[in-house]
Amino acid sequence: MEPKFLLYSRWGDQLGELSVLAATHRQEIDSTDQLDITVTQPLAKGDRVLWTDGRDWFEHVVDEESQSHDGGETFTAVCQSSLMVDLEAAHVSLWVANQVSAQEALSTILQQTTWDAAEVGDMGLQDLQFEIESAYEALCDIAGAFGAEFQPVLTMGEFGVETRRIRLVEHIGSDNGVRFEYGYSMNGVTKEILSDQVITACYGYGATLDSETDGVKDRVKVLVEDNEAKTYWGIPDGRGGVMHVYGVYENSDCEDSTTLRDETAADLAKRNRPSVSYTTDMPFASLRGVRLGDTVQVIDRDFTPELRIEARIGALDRDILSGETSSATFGTVTSVLPDVLARAYTVSKAASSAAQGVSAASIMAGFNGLYTEGGAYVCQTSTAGIITANVPLNQDGSPSITTGELFAMQVMGGRVRAATSVDSTGRWLWSDSVSPSAVTISGGVLTVSAGELYFNGKKVQTA
Structure with a gap:
């Protein structure tokens, strides 16, 4: 199916199919979702553009428009995601809930909107408080509280959008076996090695025990080592050998040493190699068809031995007409905003309590x-x-x-x-x-x- 763009008025009246000269979809995880289009007819603020890239359907609302007379009259519009526009128009005066599920929280904030909550898996329970904010702000708070990401899901009918739902998941995107190889002086790619410390062993600390050592309460404690990582990222021991670089993982609620060991090993696996971010500013064949949140297997030959990492697409610009990924940001640390929201919500919840x-x-x-x-x-x-x-x-x-x-x-x-x-x-x-x-x-x-x-x-x- 080829890309197709349909125009609707703000009241839902179908106005016909758009003749689109250019279209770029800009996305960031839990943040920007913007459609920039150039068309041959004027658009009104609040009009809705319902479009498909041949695989999925999207809906954006016209926010800004400019007109050009160079080489014929054209109109360029900036359109925002209908999810953000609709939820920013809804207000949450006050809602306080203790030990509520993500499903219940999401369903509650959407009651005064045209959106419904898709089925949400078990994400545990949280204490939540929303006061004098838009439903979109509350959605971001929910994502932060449960450490989740969200995306709109549309169901199409004969006359346009039949249902609008919000999907809340641990991670959006999928792993379709995309591989990206990076070599020295590779044009069109900016690489950044982040300052996070590489560790080769990790101490895990769990719940406090009843026993004491030298007057200090003992804790559940484990040590997980990665001797292969030590070979490459350890430090000299001064005697011709190599020592571990140690890190710490804490979960003060964990009372089982086996569970703590598994959690510590998972944390070590994320920190036993350099954190790297890549940004492309031109199309690459290997990235054609990738979606926001997708996993990319990266082979970086700048490192010795070559570095192999799993990276996530955190930001994406797609040319809808050509199908090319015109720019992308991916790496071991790309999804910044959900982490910020999670920390911010934890701080605000603690202050409220x-x-x-x-x-x-x-x-x-x-x-x-x-x-x-x-x-x-x-x-x-x-x-x-x-x-x-x-x-x-x-x-x-x-x-x-x-x-x-x-x-x-x-x-x-x-x-x-x-x-x-x-x-x-x-x-x-x-x-x-x-x-x-x-x-x-x-x-x-x-x-x-x-x-x-x-x-x-x-x-x-x-x-």
Whole structure:
């Protein structure tokens, strides 16, 4: 089936098939889902473009349009995912639930929308609280709380979209045996070796035991070693041999040593080789047909011996008419935003649990006291999301100091924005120049030094 584009009004009236001159689909995991199209007829804001790439159906809503008269009249439109547009129009005033499943949480926030929850597997139970936010923000919160990713699923009928559902899974994408080989001076590819430490052995620490050693409570403890990784990534022992590089894995709820050993081994398997990210800016035959979240088997011949890793597609630009993948970002660390949301939700949930009978101002003062130790400040509100900056913040997230070097980042509704200046009223001038797929975050405290951004002392790498 060839690509096909159908136009509907904002009220659902079918307006016919579009004559499309160019179409690019831009996606990032749990973030950007944008269709850029050039057509021969004007489009109205709010119109819906229902289209297929020959395999799946997608729906986008016209957001912006520009007109050109060069070489004939054409219209270029920027269209956003109908999932984001529809859910941002729905409001969650207050919903609090203890030990709720992902299925129930997803179904609850979608009650006032035209979307339904697809069947969700067992992801455990979480305590959730949504207050004064859009349904889309709540969806991002759910994904963060359960460590999941989401995607829209459309069912087509005779007159267009019959059902709209949201699929919540541990990882989107699949492994179709795609292989990508990287060699020295390879044109069209930017490679980045990340600063994460490579370990060759890992201590696993579990639940606290009743026994003590030297007055300190014992814990369930295991050690997992990878002697093959030590051969390549260990360190000299000073006697002609090689020593392990040790890391730590913790799960304070795990009481079974066998389970802890399996979890520690899985963690070691993710950290026993360098973390690498690749970005292509031109079509490669081996990447034709890949989808967001897909697994790519990478062979990197820059390393000795050659490095073999499983990478994930974290960002993707597809030319819909040609079927080519015009650009892609993939690597061992690509899906940044879900990790950010998971950490942010954990922090906010912990703060909410401790907030009974305590004012919001005192909570924020406590946060700022902790972040002062790392050189950064944080503010969270229902309207501004999470803001962290290198200067103290007021309760609404605006800086209390507006002179000197300024830097702030905002995570809100699945988007990441940055600011380095303020307006005449002293509020941040936000820029969308920081995209989730272009930032690698190792987790922890945000700090700013000499104009550079760091997490836990590690420089944030930007594309």
